[in-house]
Amino acid sequence: MQTDQQHKDNIPGPLVDQYARTISYLRLSITDRCNLRCLYCMPQPADSSSLVKCMDLLSYEELLRIVTVAVGMGMNKLRLTGGEPLVRNGVMDFIHSLAGIKGLEEIRLTTNGVLLHEKAAALYQAGIRNLNISLDSLKPARFQAITGANLFAQVWQGIQTACDLGFKVKLNMVAMKGINDDEFVDFARLATQRDIQVRFIEFMPIGNKDSWDKSRFIAAEELKEMISTVGVLEAISGSRMEGPARIYRLTLPDGQTGHIGFISPISHHFCDKCNRLRLTSEGRLRACLLHDHETDLKVILRDGGTDFDIQQAICQTILSKPKGHTLQDDLAGSEQINCQGQMSRIGG
Secondary structure (H helix, E strand, O other), X not given: OOOOOOOHHHOOOOOEOOOOOEOOEEEEEOOXXXXXXXXXXXXXXXXXXXXXXXXXXXXXXHHHHHHHHHHHHOOOEEXXXXXXXXXXXXXXXXXXXXXXXXXXXXXXEEEOOOOHHHHHHHXXXXXXXXXXXXXXXXOHHHHHXXXXXXXXXXXXXXXXXXXHHOOEEEEEEEEOOOOOHHHHHHHHHHHHHOOEEEEEEEOOOOOOHHHOOHHHOOOHHHHHHHHOOOOEEEEOOOOHHHOOOEEEEEEOOOOOEXXXXXXXXXXXXXXXXXXXXXXXXXXXXXXXXXXXXEEEHXXXXXXXXXXXXXXXXXXXXXXXXXXXXXXXXXXHOOOOOOOOOOHHHHOO
């Protein structure tokens, strides 16, 4: 059997898929557990049978090995997701270890904000500078109805703390007709009041059929029209670091400005620019959020696979990356949901 050293000359160069997209970004779900139960993400009651058992989660050592291999192949950007990543014990030490990986240029974090006030300073010290915070309502009672927890004040305190410490903060709001559509303007105004980018995300049909209701869907263009009633939206050129969001500058009549993003995976999908892979909390590598094909890296790790074996699995996953999803066609026809993976497991 050849060793990693003997395979050295065969290590791939830039990670390019069959549609000429360079893959440089890994989303790493470190747990499927969460301290909220958002209706579109983890709608069922907490049930130990629906959660990944601790022994089935990748250990931090296994995660570090995968990230090290991926970075060595050219993936230089990492986002930590969940579930809620801050609920996993030892996460701060893990982040410090990640920061020591040569070639990893940036580590970002997506959080629901519940534990952010108490952990923000440590995150900043560990080198995190960019936070995506999920928030679907500015009304405490509605927040509780959406998330199943009366924790709005705690989340808002965490957002304020993050802003005060100097994090670059993005608020992610899942737009749902009949749920929070009367708050879109309030969220847009928030972007002009603090140094926060507010991003509106189209409601996606992911998971079991009970978590998806087509009548709740609002397209990004309709969102833009609603927000345009309070100010002028001007498209600005986004950088590759903005990911899937189309960014606009909102200018209010009084001159206040802020930045608004629209993430429209259904009405205006961004598949042609997708540069990411996703690793689930139990070690399954996905080339697309909306396709359920997965490569089991945990089996490779625990069966004694070499780093080259991991590299080959990553390359094969990239080559299997589809040109795009088919949600628009699927929903226009049978309305069959082809992505059965639970959002809390996949990592969004």
